[in-house]
Amino acid sequence: MPYVTDEPRHAGPLLAGLDLERLRHTVRSGTTLGLDRRREHLAALRRLVVEHEDEINAAVTADVGKPALEVRLTETWTTVQEIDHLVAHLDRWTAPRPVSVPVTLQPASARIQLQPKGVVLVIAPWNYPVQLLLTPLAGALAAGNTAVLKPSEVTPRVAALLTRLVPQHLPPEVVQVVTGGVPETTALLEQRFDHIVFTGSTEVGKVVMRAAAEHLTPVTLELGGKSPAFVDATMDADVVARRLAWGKFTNAGQTCIAPDYVLVTPEAREPLLTALEEAVRAFFGADPRTSTDLGRIVNGRHHDRLVGLLDGHGGEVVVGGEHDAQDRHYVAPTVIADPDPSSPLMQEEIFGPILPVVTVADAEAGVEFVRAREHPLALYVFSSDEQVRRTFEQRTTSGGMTIGAPLLHIVAPDLPFGGVGASGMGAYHGRASVEEFSHHRSVLVKPGTPDTLGVVYPPHPGWKRAAITRLMAPLRRPDPLAPVRAAGRALRGRRRGSS
Numbered sequence: 001m002p003y004v005t006d007e008p009r010h011a012g013p014l015l016a017g018l019d020l021e022r023l024r025h026t027v028r029s030g031t032t033l034g035l036d037r038r039r040e041h042l043a044a045l046r047r048l049v050v051e052h053e054d055e056i057n058a059a060v061t062a063d064v065g066k067p068a069l070e071v072r073l074t075e076t077w078t079t080v081q082e083i084d085h086l087v088a089h090l091d092r093w094t095a096p097r098p099v100s101v102p103v104t105l106q107p108a109s110a111r112i113q114l115q116p117k118g119v120v121l122v123i124a125p126w127n128y129p130v131q132l133l134l135t136p137l138a139g140a141l142a143a144g145n146t147a148v149l150k151p152s153e154v155t156p157r158v159a160a161l162l163t164r165l166v167p168q169h170l171p172p173e174v175v176q177v178v179t180g181g182v183p184e185t186t187a188l189l190e191q192r193f194d195h196i197v198f199t200g201s202t203e204v205g206k207v208v209m210r211a212a213a214e215h216l217t218p219v220t221l222e223l224g225g226k227s228p229a230f231v232d233a234t235m236d237a238d239v240v241a242r243r244l245a246w247g248k249f250t251n252a253g254q255t256c257i258a259p260d261y262v263l264v265t266p267e268a269r270e271p272l273l274t275a276l277e278e279a280v281r282a283f284f285g286a287d288p289r290t291s292t293d294l295g296r297i298v299n300g301r302h303h304d305r306l307v308g309l310l311d312g313h314g315g316e317v318v319v320g321g322e323h324d325a326q327d328r329h330y331v332a333p334t335v336i337a338d339p340d341p342s343s344p345l346m347q348e349e350i351f352g353p354i355l356p357v358v359t360v361a362d363a364e365a366g367v368e369f370v371r372a373r374e375h376p377l378a379l380y381v382f383s384s385d386e387q388v389r390r391t392f393e394q395r396t397t398s399g400g401m402t403i404g405a406p407l408l409h410i411v412a413p414d415l416p417f418g419g420v421g422a423s424g425m426g427a428y429h430g431r432a433s434v435e436e437f438s439h440h441r442s443v444l445v446k447p448g449t450p451d452t453l454g455v456v457y458p459p460h461p462g463w464k465r466a467a468i469t470r471l472m473a474p475l476r477r478p479d480p481l482a483p484v485r486a487a488g489r490a491l492r493g494r495r496r497g498s499s
């Protein structure tokens, strides 16, 4: 029997149509334990995306203003890749994992069994409205769960389309969709789920975690923040600038792991700024407004927020700076050199096509800059110097990291994706999804004969005490590996001292 909570609650008028009990029953009845059934669900999800790709892409373009190729790459293609990866490895990733048993418990065997958690709630943001709703769903289904999807209200066409398409491909005892904004999500969060995957802002992440605490529901929080990039003079400035411009200006900077700002050493500063200006021209032409490869800002509120960041930053505008609310909330790809560190531009998550470049003395100062702030979702290091790369790897923490490029760690199917600290908790994608959305049950099997437990049953006469004392003897003996451990500690200390 899979692990799944009961306690049906009345969903209330805001959640009309939601039937959580039906979703719970599917898991509790054991139908999703079979891998064939899970593969069927994943195949149905794949068909939904493939058969309606054009409609989906049109809805995303209309809601978010992304160029068509970008939508295909980052929404539908990414989702299908994830489904295929899960299907290809489902047997191996879900198989019970035998573990060893100490001699004191023999004869016995032990294993870790992955069980469906139950009903998973997926709450998605607007910036990748399909991928960030359907890839967590794929993981939840692969792990044998059922799910409720809550698309973002900021992308109403995508929400309406998925509300129509999901029931055409997946039955309501497996997946249901709830639409709406804050009131509906608040009502949804009052219900009892077995896992919640939330992708969105750090502030709302706290709201979700508070609501989940009421039911002790585990959460995966995929949040945001300011993801830094460090650049020194050891890599080709043109390559670095092109990669940074691509990572930053994809989806007009509305990407959770886009480089939020750049830390640059004094020697690398001028070549990088010149190369960034050239990269913007090469990608989007002399007037980026006319480029069909540049996305738009999702709505007037975010446009005005970005225009606010363009005022009073105290830095030098190297390229860009233009904006036009009437032209589908246009904000030009913008590079700003050395803004005031206390300006909102350097305090808030930018989430738009504005790239501040801040000069730091060296890698050490870059590390200190990063460490003085919340743990970012992503960190990028552009340096050919092994020592510099190692310093960032060892002395900073972030959800993920790519060395030599932005964004790419999210694309590698076997790398778990998630944040740490203020940028989130838990991780998913591929195997990590199956792990995250499963309960890991420890199972030990002890045969009835011989009854080796007889030694611990009372009464405890002298021979039993002697036998138990002998078994426990290693506790009192000095640790035979102590010298080896001490030597290891000393070696690590010396390495740290020399780095």
Ligand code: NAD
Residues within 6 Å of the ligand: 123, 124, 125, 126, 127, 128, 132, 150, 151, 152, 153, 154, 180, 181, 182, 185, 186, 199, 200, 201, 202, 204, 205, 207, 221, 222, 223, 224, 225, 255, 256, 257, 349, 351, 377, 419, 424
């Ligand atoms: P958001 O937090 O405003 O909204 C996300 C979801 O939460 C939406 O479905 C919305 O309906 C719901 N919501 C909003 N306010 C709520 C409230 N008070 N109570 C309950 N539910 C509420 O985020 P957004 O603006 O849609 O997305 C942008 C943010 O998401 C950025 O911070 C970005 O970095 C982050 N993000 C993170 C990832 C990641 O994978 N870590 C991916 C994309 C975006």
